[in-house]
Amino acid sequence: MTSDIKKNEKLSRKVRALPVYSINEGVFLGSVRLLLIDPAAKQVVALLLERRRLAKEERILPFSAIISIGDDAITIQNSTDIQKKSAFVQYTRLLRQPIQPIGARCFTAGGNTLGRIDEYRFDCTSGKICGLEITADGLFKEKILINGSHIMAMSSHTVMLSDKCLDDYQVIDNSLLSSMETAKDKATAAARGTFEASKKISQNISSKLKNIEEIQLEVVAEEPSEEPLLMENMENESENEIENETKSGIDNNQEITEANENDQAIQNTIEIEVKFVPDKKTEPNDQINATYDDQSINDQAIDDQAIDAQAIDDQAMVPDDEYDEYDEPIRT
Numbered sequence: 001m002t003s004d005i006k007k008n009e010k011l012s013r014k015v016r017a018l019p020v021y022s023i024n025e026g027v028f029l030g031s032v033r034l035l036l037i038d039p040a041a042k043q044v045v046a047l048l049l050e051r052r053r054l055a056k057e058e059r060i061l062p063f064s065a066i067i068s069i070g071d072d073a074i075t076i077q078n079s080t081d082i083q084k085k086s087a088f089v090q091y092t093r094l095l096r097q098p099i100q101p102i103g104a105r106c107f108t109a110g111g112n113t114l115g116r117i118d119e120y121r122f123d124c125t126s127g128k129i130c131g132l133e134i135t136a137d138g139l140f141k142e143k144i145l146i147n148g149s150h151i152m153a154m155s156s157h158t159v160m161l162s163d164k165c166l167d168d169y170q171v172i173d174n175s176l177l178s179s180m181e182t183a184k185d186k187a188t189a190a191a192r193g194t195f196e197a198s199k200k201i202s203q204n205i206s207s208k209l210k211n212i213e214e215i216q217l218e219v220v221a222e223e224p225s226e227e228p229l230l231m232e233n234m235e236n237e238s239e240n241e242i243e244n245e246t247k248s249g250i251d252n253n254q255e256i257t258e259a260n261e262n263d264q265a266i267q268n269t270i271e272i273e274v275k276f277v278p279d280k281k282t283e284p285n286d287q288i289n290a291t292y293d294d295q296s297i298n299d300q301a302i303d304d305q306a307i308d309a310q311a312i313d314d315q316a317m318v319p320d321d322e323y324d325e326y327d328e329p330i331r332t
Contacts, residue, residue, distance in 0.1 A: 009121045009130060010069055012102070018072070020049065020061060022079040028058065029079055035122075036091060037099045037129070039154040044127035046091055047074070048098075049082065057084045060091060063127045099156055106134050109152065110163045117159060118143065132159070133172065145170040 005011065012035055020029045030049035038045045047061040065081035066074060076082070085095060106114040114134050121131040129148040136142065150165040 001023075005121065008124050010124050012120055012122065014071070015047075015069060015074075018045075018069070020074045020076060020082070022077070022081075023067065023075055024078050027079060029082055031075075032074065033058075034059075034098060036094050037098050037101070038094065042129050042148065042151050042154060044122050044129070045094070046088070048095075058087060059083065060085045060088050062088070063232070069124045097156060099154055101129075101132070101154065101159060104155070104157050104159050106132065106146070106159045106161055108161050108163050108165065112166070113137070114161065114165075115145070121148075128133050132161075134234070143172050145172050162249070 002284075015035065016032055018032050020032065022029055023083055032047050033050045034048040035044050035047040037043065037049060043063075045063050047066075048061065049059045049061060051058045059082050061076065061082050063076075065076050067077060068075050085091065087146060101117045101120050104117050106117060108114065115136040116134065117132050118135040119133040120129055121133070122129050129151065131148050132146045132151070134144050136144075146161060146165045146169050150162045150168065152160040153209065229230065
C-alpha cells in the first residue's frame with residue numbers, strides 16, 4: 001500500500017535549498033541550509049539559512065515567522081524576521097548539536113529494530129513531525145511509514161518508538177526499489193519485444209526464401225535448363241574443334257607428302273640431267289630423252305662394226321712376214 005503526502009505536509013528534502021522571499025520588500029533573503037528540530041517538542045522550530053558572502057554569522061528564520069512553504073519558495077512578511085543566530089538564545093543548545101533524524105536507527109520500546117530513517121514529514125503550519133519513512137536493513141526490502149505520534153525520544157543517532165507502531169504503519173513504495181523494478185520491467189519488455197521482432201523478421205525471411213525456392217523450381221520445371229544446353233554447346237564446340245584440328249592435320253600431312261613427292265621428282269630430274277648432260281661444244285644443253293640415248297647406242301654399235309671391217313681389210317693387205325711379228329692385227 002502506498003501513502004500519499006497530505007496537502008499540509010512537506011518532506012524535509014523538499015524544503016532544503018528553497019529560497020526565502022519577503023512579501024513587503026520583495027527581496028531574496030537567502031536559501032535554507034538546515035532544519036532545526038526540538039527533540040522534546042518533536043517538531044521543526046526554525047530554519048537555518050546559508051551564510052552570506054561577507055557575513056560573520058549564520059542567520060535563523062523562526063518557524064513561527066513563516067507565512068507559507070510552497071513548492072518553489074518560502075515567504076515571510078518582513079526581512080526583519082530573519083536574525084543572526086546569536087540573537088536567538090533559545091536555539092543555542094540546538095545549534096551546538098543539531099538533530100538530523102535522517103540516517104538515525106529506529107528502535108521500539110520492546111527492543112525491536114525497524115531500520116533507518118530515510119525521510120521525515122512535518123506539518124507546514126506547526127512544524128510538528130507527522131511521519132517517519134523507515135527503510136528496513138537491506139536496500140531492497142519494503143519501506144514503511146510510522147506516524148509521528150509514536151515517537152518517544154529523539155537523538156542524533158537514535159529514535160525510540162512505542163510498541164504500538166508495529167500495529168500502526170503503512171507500507172510505501174521504496175523509490176530505489178521501484179526504480180530498479182521499473183528498469184527491470186522495461187528491460188524485460190524491451191528484450192521480449194526485440195525477441196519477438198527478431199522472430200518475426202526471421203519468419204518473414206524464411207517464408208520469402210521458401211517462396212523464391214518454389215518459384216525457381218517452377219521455372220526449372222517449365223523451362224529447359226540452361227546448364228544442359230550450355231554443356232551440349234560446349235561439347236559440340238569441342239567436337240568441332242577436334243574435327244577441324246584433325247582435318248587440318250590431314251591437310252598438313254597431304255601437303256607434306258606432296259611437297260616430298262615434288263622434291264623427289266625434282267631430285268630425280270636433276271640426277272637424270274646430270275647423268276645425261278651432252279658435250280657443250282657439240283650439243284646444246286637440251287633435255288636428253290630416252291630416244292636420244294637409244295640412237296647414240298646404235299650409232300656406237302655401227303662404228304664398232306666399221307672398225308672391225310677395217311681391221312680385217314688391213315690384215316689382208318699386210319705381208320706374211322710382217323704378220324708374224326704381230327700377235328694380233330694392229331688397229332688404228
